[in-house]
Amino acid sequence: MPEVKKGGVKLVYEELGGGSKSAVLLVHGWGCNRSFMRHQQEFFGQKRRTIAVDLRGHGESDAPPEDYTVTNFANDLAWTCRNLEIERPIVVGHSMGGTVALEFGANYPYLVGAVVMIDSYVCLSPFFLQEMTKLSERLNRTDYIEAIDLSLQGLYLPGEDPGIREAFFASLRKTQQRVLSSAFDDHILHYNAEPAARRCAVPIAYIGAETSGANIDRLREVQPQIKVGQTMGSGHFSPLLVPDQINAMIRDFAHAYVTGG
Secondary structure: OOEEEEOOEEEEEEEEOOOOOOOEEEEOOOOOOHHHHHHHHHHHOOOOOEEEEOOOOOOOOOOOOOOOOHHHHHHHHHHHHHHHOOOOOEEEEEOHHHHHHHHHHHHOOOOOOEEEEEOOOOOEOHHHHHHHHHHHHHOOOOOHHHHHHHHOHHHOOOOOOHHHHHHHHHHHHHOOHHHHHHHHHHHHHHOOHHHHHHHOOOOEEEEEOOOOOEOHHHHHHHOOOOEEEEOOOOOOOHHHHOHHHHHHHHHHHHHHHOOOO
16 A cells, blocks of 8 residues: 655555546544545545545554644645645545644645535534543553543434444554543544634535534634535445445535535
8 A cells, every 4th residue: 555654654545536626635533544435435535536445553553652632633634635636626534633733724825726615523512521521531452442422422323333333443443542532532622613613714525324422513613714514414434335425415515615626
């Protein structure tokens, strides 16, 4: 699988497609890997250059002993875009990947064409943060996988394909515990998305699920230009569960608001 190196750290990616339209850079969520964005890569790769990354510490990328922060993940995306000569892509991120995409767009507006967050945990309520603090405390224990399962039941809707949960937990088990703990604490408990949302100067969209921890009203207050959509019949893993809905909303957003979209 192709890779770029940043400070000796291997960052793996998968590329598909080409064309004159804006490229699409796909960023998976916490504890996941690039395969969770495969339906978006297959769809947009028909007419565009698409790059799906494995964030450091995830998938086939290296996992150096360090803190795993939203800012560092965003810096990795900037490095990848420069090295692969990806010009102002539409950066599509699911869950934590959307938070990373937001930080990337805010800090590197000259490298980013647009930002799409898919059910990312931004502008969180005090109650949600309180519940997630309890999970954080258990992520360093031996029963951390069971703790994740118990705490994140709200990610799924009744009747959803159980294979999605199985794929998520298979990926979690392949991700080092210290990476999961560090990345969770930063993007859920410590990272404040509001400053990035305020200064994000590129077109920006948020696609929520039927169950979402984000405060959309607050997000609209801090970023009045944001375009908001919502899936139907899907929990948190909408890129896998309802790819037709997700892909159509991204496509229509790009056509309407993104130069070269």
